Amino acid sequence: xxxxFQKLGNTTLSSFAKLGRSSFFLLQTLSAISSVLIRxxxxxxxxxxxxxxxxxxxxxSGLFVGMVxxxxxxxxxxxxxxxxxxxVMVAASLVRELGPVVSALLFAGRAGxxxxxxxxxxxxxxxxxxxxxxxxxxxKRIIAPRFLAGLLAMPLLAALFSxxxxxxxxxxxxxxxxxxxxxxxxxxxxxxxxxxDIINGVIKSIVFGFxxxxxxxxxxxxxxxxxxxxxxATTRTVVNSAFTILGLDFILTALMFGxx
Amino acid sequence: MDNPVNSGNxxxxxxxxxxxxxxxxxxxxxxxxxxxxxxxxxMGPSGTGKTTLLKLIGGQLYPxxxxxxxxxxxxxxxxxxxxxxxxKRMGMLFQSGALLTDLTVFENVAYPLKEHTSLSKSMIxxxxxxxxxxxxxxxxxxxxxxxxxxxxxxxxxxxxxxALDPMxxxxxxxxxxxxxxxxxxxxxxxxxxxxxxxxxxxxxxHDVEETISIADYIYVLSEGKVVGEGTPEQIQNLDSEWVQxxxxxxxxxxxxxxxPAADYNNDLFxx
Numbered sequence: 001x002x003x004x005f006q007k008l009g010n011t012t013l014s015s016f017a018k019l020g021r022s023s024f025f026l027l028q029t030l031s032a033i034s035s036v037l038i039r040x041x042x043x044x045x046x047x048x049x050x051x052x053x054x055x056x057x058x059x060x061s062g063l064f065v066g067m068v069x070x071x072x073x074x075x076x077x078x079x080x081x082x083x084x085x086x087x088v089m090v091a092a093s094l095v096r097e098l099g100p101v102v103s104a105l106l107f108a109g110r111a112g113x114x115x116x117x118x119x120x121x122x123x124x125x126x127x128x129x130x131x132x133x134x135x136x137x138x139x140k141r142i143i144a145p146r147f148l149a150g151l152l153a154m155p156l157l158a159a160l161f162s163x164x165x166x167x168x169x170x171x172x173x174x175x176x177x178x179x180x181x182x183x184x185x186x187x188x189x190x191x192x193x194x195x196x197d198i199i200n201g202v203i204k205s206i207v208f209g210f211x212x213x214x215x216x217x218x219x220x221x222x223x224x225x226x227x228x229x230x231x232x233a234t235t236r237t238v239v240n241s242a243f244t245i246l247g248l249d250f251i252l253t254a255l256m257f258g259x260x
Numbered sequence: 261m262d263n264p265v266n267s268g269n270x271x272x273x274x275x276x277x278x279x280x281x282x283x284x285x286x287x288x289x290x291x292x293x294x295x296x297x298x299x300x301x302x303m304g305p306s307g308t309g310k311t312t313l314l315k316l317i318g319g320q321l322y323p324x325x326x327x328x329x330x331x332x333x334x335x336x337x338x339x340x341x342x343x344x345x346x347x348k349r350m351g352m353l354f355q356s357g358a359l360l361t362d363l364t365v366f367e368n369v370a371y372p373l374k375e376h377t378s379l380s381k382s383m384i385x386x387x388x389x390x391x392x393x394x395x396x397x398x399x400x401x402x403x404x405x406x407x408x409x410x411x412x413x414x415x416x417x418x419x420x421x422x423a424l425d426p427m428x429x430x431x432x433x434x435x436x437x438x439x440x441x442x443x444x445x446x447x448x449x450x451x452x453x454x455x456x457x458x459x460x461x462x463x464x465x466h467d468v469e470e471t472i473s474i475a476d477y478i479y480v481l482s483e484g485k486v487v488g489e490g491t492p493e494q495i496q497n498l499d500s501e502w503v504q505x506x507x508x509x510x511x512x513x514x515x516x517x518x519x520p521a522a523d524y525n526n527d528l529f530x531x
Contacts, residue, residue, distance in 0.1 A: 122361075130358030133318050134372045134420075135347040141375075 022218045025143075029217070032137070032144035042145040050111040050146070051153030055160070057110050058103055062161035065102060066168025069093055073169070074177050086179050087188035090169030091162075095192070095201040096257070099162035101249050104208035107154055108241035112216035115146055116237040119220025120230035128221075143221065147213045154209025155202050162201070200256045207248060212241050271296045271428060271460045272317060277326035279309070279316060286312055288484035289326075294428075299454050299461040301471045304481035305506065305515070310464040311355070313481075314430045317462075318350060319343050331427065348376055351421030351429040355436060357413035359405040359420070365392070366401040369420045376424060391419040395449060411442025418449060428460040429453070435467040447474055468507050472496070480506060 036043050073089045119142070122128050128138045166188075173179040192198070216237045223233035272294035279287045286309035294300045302310050315321045317328055319335045328335045333346055359368050369388045373379060379387070392398040395415040405413060414434060421429050434446050451474045454461045465471045471478070472492045480488040480495065480503050488495055488503040496507060505513035521527070 125361070126354045126356050126358040127360055129315075129320065130352070130354055130417075131360075132320060133347055133350070133352040133354075134375070134424075135344040136372070136375050137344075 018222070021222060022214070025218050025221060026214055028139045029143050029147050029214075032140040033148055035140045036144045036148050039145075042141065043148055046145045046149035047153060050107075050115070050149045051156065054107060054110045054153070054157055057106055058157045058161050059164050061102065061106055062099075062164035063168040065098055065161075066090060066094065066165030066170075067172045069098075069165065070169035070172030070177075074173055074179065083173075083177075083179050084183040085187050085191075086169065086173045087166075087184035087186075088191045090173070091166050091188045091192055092197060094162040094165040094169075095197050097249070097253070099165065100158045100201050100204035100208060101245060103158040103161040104154065104205065104212060104245045105242055107150075107157060107209070108212045108216070108245065109238055111150065111153070112212045112237050112241050113234050115150070115213070115216040116220040116223070116234045117230060119143070119146075119217060120223035120225070120233050123221065123223060124225035124227070124230060143217050147217055150213030150216070151206065151209045154212065155205040158201065158205035158208075196257075200252075203256075204249065204252050207252065208245050211244050211248065215241050215244065269296050270294065271331055272462075273327075273329045274313075274317075275327045275329075277316070277328065278324045279312065279321070279326075280324060281312075285484050287323075287326075290481070290484070290486050292479050292486060292489070294460060294462055295477065296460050297454075297458060298476040299450065299463060299474050301463045301465060301475035301478045302481060303464075303466060303468070303471060303478060303506070305466060308481045308483070310466075310481065311432050314352065314432055314462070314464055317430065318347065318352060348372075348424055349427045351424070351426040353414065353417050353421050353429060353431045353434060355433045357405070357410075357417040359408075359413055359417055361405050363405075364401065365397065365403050365405070365408070365416050368405070368416060369423055372420065372423045387423070388419075391423055392416075394422070394453070395419045396445070409442070411438050411445065414438075414442075414446065415449065418453070422453060422457065422459075425457070426459070428462065431461065431463045431465070433465055434463065435465055435470045443470060446470075450474055468509070472507075482506075 069090045070086065073086050074083055077083045077086055077089065119128075122138075122142065128142070131138045131141065170181075170184060174181045174184050219233040219237045219240075220230075223229045270293045273291075274293070275291050277287050277290050278285070292302075302313060304310055312321065316323055317330065317335065319338065322336055330346060330350070333342070335343070335346070338346060359365075360371065363371065366388055369391055370384050373384045373387060377384075389398055389401070392401055395418050397412060397415055397419065400408065400412065400416070405416070408416065418429075431450060434450065435443055438446060447470050450461060450463065453459060454474075463471060463475065472495075475492055477491060478489065478495045479486050482502060488498050488500055490498065495503065498504070502514040504510075505515060511517050
């Protein structure tokens with residue numbers, strides 16, 4: 001029994017300590033962002049590796065998610081003779097929910113894990129320590145550019161995901177199942193609201209970009225500098241990001257659309 | 261004993277340093293000094309905290325007690341900016357080299373110059389080539405770190421460490437895992453750089469022969485204490501069984517070959 005409480009106490013203490021370290025890390029990173037703006041080249045390189053290199057996975061996934069939405073939506077809507085509204089259903093699902101959430105999950109798996117592994121290995125091979133000894137702050141040179149790149153890339157990737165998804169729905173709905181093309185686009189245009197749907201979706205994806213970059217970079221920076229430590233940190237990045245994304249999505253949806 | 265350390269020419273002084281990791285005391289109230297212009301070796305078996313000592317001197321770790329002074333500044337009371345200014349004058353050679361893996365050899369050596377100076381591109385190029393020439397790797401300037409052998413990586417790291425013309429260099433296990441040729445090269449380089457650039461060098465190592473051949477003064481650490489100090493001759497003739505075992509590499513002595521265990525016979529037969 002005593003052992004149980006000891007363990008509980010230890011776990012609680014260490015989680016609070018980690019929360020403290022990660023908050024401090026976030027503050028340091030945020031205050032270093034101005035130094036990235038002076039050197040846009042650092043940001044360019046990172047935008048390429050977290051953003052451009054995630055392009056393919058986001059495009060292909062967006063296409064298939066849109067196609068599935070088109071198919072499922074058509075079967076349900078045609079029961080009520082409402083297949084004309086397929087465009088609205090596909091687009092609303094994508095820009096409100098699936099776009100930000102699925103692309104964030106993919107982003108955490110593709111770019112977040114890579115960031116953690118990279119930073120963790122830089123720590124394990126003493127590169128971060130070496131920079132500190134050269135009087136170069138690794139938070140400014142290594143962490144902040146990656147953080148900003150993640151923050152900027154995420155909403156763009158989510159927008160790409162949604163757009164490609166809408167095209168996917170079009171391919172299936174209009175191209176294969178015979179929904180009227182004019183209805184597909186015009187219903188979407190008249191029903192979707194810029195503020196309520198598009199902007200809220202963008203806000204979600206910015207929030208997700210923020211937390212994924214934070215989790216991924218912190219896990220790498222805080223990793224135990226051994227191969228096992230880095231591998232555990234990478235796993236934690238993907239798992240914690242997924243939980244955080246889904247939990248935050250519920251909270252944000254409730255705040256934006258619900259009356260809870 | 262003639263101790264050259266007390267001549268008032270100290271670059272670094274460590275007074276009553278205590279540092280622990282968890283329950284374990286790495287340093288227990290040790291004091292030592294590093295003289296300007298000399299090569300001082302810190303020796304001791306693996307796990308005695310030799311690397312930790314370098315990180316304490318560089319201000320990357322904080323001691324529990326004690327004062328570390330580098331060139332008149334109390335390292336752990338400096339503000340962040342002052343600490344960084346001091347670090348620009350301290351070079352450090354990590355055991356792994358710690359080269360940035362996404363930059364070429366040339367860019368690695370140029371990195372501190374680009375970050376800390378506003379020199380023109382051509383000036384930086386000239387300086388980098390000079391530093392690389394000094395370590396014999398000018399021809400390797402376009403290689404990536406993963407194309408270098410361990411010894412070459414260390415020499416590139418050394419070129420990077422001297423890029424800003426520091427007053428001192430700390431070497432963390434520079435001889436470990438090197439083939440005889442790169443070992444000889446490194447020994448010669450450390451000695452030559454120290455003499456020609458008028459540096460102060462601290463070499464942390466457990467490679468006795470190589471270290472003795474270049475060190476001016478040696479401290480031997482064990483279990484958190486300084487167990488011996490002196491010039492290489494003095495250390496070799498020191499009347500301490502422990503130091504003798506360490507310097508000559510005897511398998512048994514004050515440090516036992518066997519890890520403490522229950523009686524052998526009992527262990528085998530009383531099961």
